[in-house]
Amino acid sequence: MSNIKQKLIHKQNFINNIREFFQARGLTEVFTPHLATTTGTDVHINPWQATDYQQTRWFLHTSPEFAMKKLLAQGSGDIFQICRVYRDEPIGTWHNREFDLLEWYRVNWDLDALISEVIELISKLTNKANYTYLSIRSAYKNYANWDPWDSNAVQVAQQLWPNTLATNDLATWFDYVMVNHIEPNLPKSGITILYNYPTFHAALAKIAVINGIAVAKRFECYVNGIEIANGFFELNNSQEQQQRFNQELKIRKAMDLPCWPIDQEFLDCLDTLPNCSGVALGLDRLFNVLQKSIDYQ
Amino acid sequence: MANYSANQLKPGMKVLLDNEPCSLVSVEYVKPGKGQAFTRVKYKNLISGKAGLEKTFKASESLLAADVVETELTYLYKDETNFHFMNEKTYEQVAITHQATGEAGLWMAEQDICTIITWNNNPISVQAANFTILSVADCDPGLKGNTVSGGNKPATLETGAVVKVPLFINVGEKIKIDTRNKEYVGRAKEDE
Numbered sequence: 001m002s003n004i005k006q007k008l009i010h011k012q013n014f015i016n017n018i019r020e021f022f023q024a025r026g027l028t029e030v031f032t033p034h035l036a037t038t039t040g041t042d043v044h045i046n047p048w049q050a051t052d053y054q055q056t057r058w059f060l061h062t063s064p065e066f067a068m069k070k071l072l073a074q075g076s077g078d079i080f081q082i083c084r085v086y087r088d089e090p091i092g093t094w095h096n097r098e099f100d101l102l103e104w105y106r107v108n109w110d111l112d113a114l115i116s117e118v119i120e121l122i123s124k125l126t127n128k129a130n131y132t133y134l135s136i137r138s139a140y141k142n143y144a145n146w147d148p149w150d151s152n153a154v155q156v157a158q159q160l161w162p163n164t165l166a167t168n169d170l171a172t173w174f175d176y177v178m179v180n181h182i183e184p185n186l187p188k189s190g191i192t193i194l195y196n197y198p199t200f201h202a203a204l205a206k207i208a209v210i211n212g213i214a215v216a217k218r219f220e221c222y223v224n225g226i227e228i229a230n231g232f233f234e235l236n237n238s239q240e241q242q243q244r245f246n247q248e249l250k251i252r253k254a255m256d257l258p259c260w261p262i263d264q265e266f267l268d269c270l271d272t273l274p275n276c277s278g279v280a281l282g283l284d285r286l287f288n289v290l291q292k293s294i295d296y297q
Numbered sequence: 298m299a300n301y302s303a304n305q306l307k308p309g310m311k312v313l314l315d316n317e318p319c320s321l322v323s324v325e326y327v328k329p330g331k332g333q334a335f336t337r338v339k340y341k342n343l344i345s346g347k348a349g350l351e352k353t354f355k356a357s358e359s360l361l362a363a364d365v366v367e368t369e370l371t372y373l374y375k376d377e378t379n380f381h382f383m384n385e386k387t388y389e390q391v392a393i394t395h396q397a398t399g400e401a402g403l404w405m406a407e408q409d410i411c412t413i414i415t416w417n418n419n420p421i422s423v424q425a426a427n428f429t430i431l432s433v434a435d436c437d438p439g440l441k442g443n444t445v446s447g448g449n450k451p452a453t454l455e456t457g458a459v460v461k462v463p464l465f466i467n468v469g470e471k472i473k474i475d476t477r478n479k480e481y482v483g484r485a486k487e488d489e
Contacts (some may be wrong), residue, residue, distance in 0.1 A: 043331050093330060094330065095328065149408065163352065164351070164352065164353045165335075165353050165355075166354065174337075175332055175333050178329060179328075179329045179334075180327065200347070201332075222330075227329070227330025229328075
């Protein structure tokens with residue numbers, strides 16, 4: 001068999017295995033539109049735009065999240081989707097203008113249950129999968145000796161890493177430490193789950209108070225040291241979500257980034273969205289990581 | 298002056314860091330799986346001359362370009378206060394204090410083409426030519442027949458600089474020096 005045919009078949013089998021996994025568990029596969037007249041407010045994501053012949057502006061979706069939550073709010077039950085998403089960002093080893101995402105939602109499941117399912121899926125796709133389970137607070141303590149929840153966190157960071165970053169913003173320090181001290185030190189093989197993020201990185205996740213500290217019910221899954229998936233215990237309160245969107249728009253404006261109108265239909269659906277947990281998994285990245293690892297069959 | 302955004306930065310660029318002119322040695326992007334990226338630069342401070350410095354900042358931040366100019370000037374002579382240079386293109390004469398000239402002053406011979414770095418039109422550093430020819434002002438006498446055996450001795454040059462030279466070198470001889478590592482290269486040839 002030719003080299004290219006072999007590669008194409010590997011990819012096909014990879015996707016088929018994933019479909020089988022969800023079909024066996026009774027989730028419905030959905031196919032939501034890629035075009036919308038609104039887009040998300042995330043400060044670090046830039047959408048692709050298109051103009052139709054009537055001069056209406058459209059966006060290519062950066063994630064199927066809003067569309068899938070609208071279905072969930074209408075009573076779809078557990079759903080999954082494998083689709084292309086589009087983000088306007090420089091191409092890199094692990095970044096692309098367009099890539100495939102696997103996204104799925106489990107009604108009435110808490111985050112721990114969904115994390116177990118993520119681990120089961122990755123274990124099915126590789127032969128074995130050892131996993132590490134770390135709260136963000138523990139990870140930061142272990143690898144950086146710094147507590148983002150400390151009331152003096154910024155000052156402590158400035159003392160621990162002088163002459164590096166000139167900022168008083170806690171979120172910027174958090175990101176800097178993640179990229180310089182946490183991610184490079186995560187286990188280079190196997191699955192690592194980081195969970196319970198600071199509230200400034202809640203995005204679309206619910207905030208809970210655990211052991212006296214407020215955390216975002218959010219997890220990220222790394223495979224062989226590469227970030228592969230991001231999941232939430234989904235926020236289903238339209239007012240709180242709107243506040244977060246407005247906050248992001250404020251930051252976008254301050255950074256001279258374009259600001260988009262908020263998706264009102266999405267906000268409205270949140271109030272009828274059942275309690276659920278959802279996760280988005282980068283299929284291109286997972287496929288690449290598995291190809292590189294000898295565990296991949 | 299101009300602003301450079303993170304993706305415009307390249308090694309060799311002159312930027313202001315902590316309000317001082319610096320030369321970028323390397324530029325690296327640190328991109329997490331998602332969220333904001335950072336730019337990490339390694340640089341040399343052009344005023345203090347300190348190299349191997351590092352700084353990280355958000356990829357969304359931009360840096361101010363530093364008005365740093367490198368010019369080649371011919372060294373003419375020195376007096377009590379200044380070293381005097383001439384710009385061969387404009388014939389303009391430039392005087393730079395002993396302090397601003399710094400260590401380079403020890404490695405300059407008349408007519409050497411030196412590089413002067415100015416910031417906002419003020420000279421902040423002088424770099425001697427890669428090779429220079431200076432005469433030996435003082436050293437222990439060279440013994441006849443010492444051309445084969447190894448070993449070296451310190452010699453003080455006309456500028457006050459001290460270099461290690463082979464044992465056969467005598468006072469008054471002109472020698473060629475690599476100013477970058479301050480090492481003896483050889484005897485100056487007749488036409489040098």
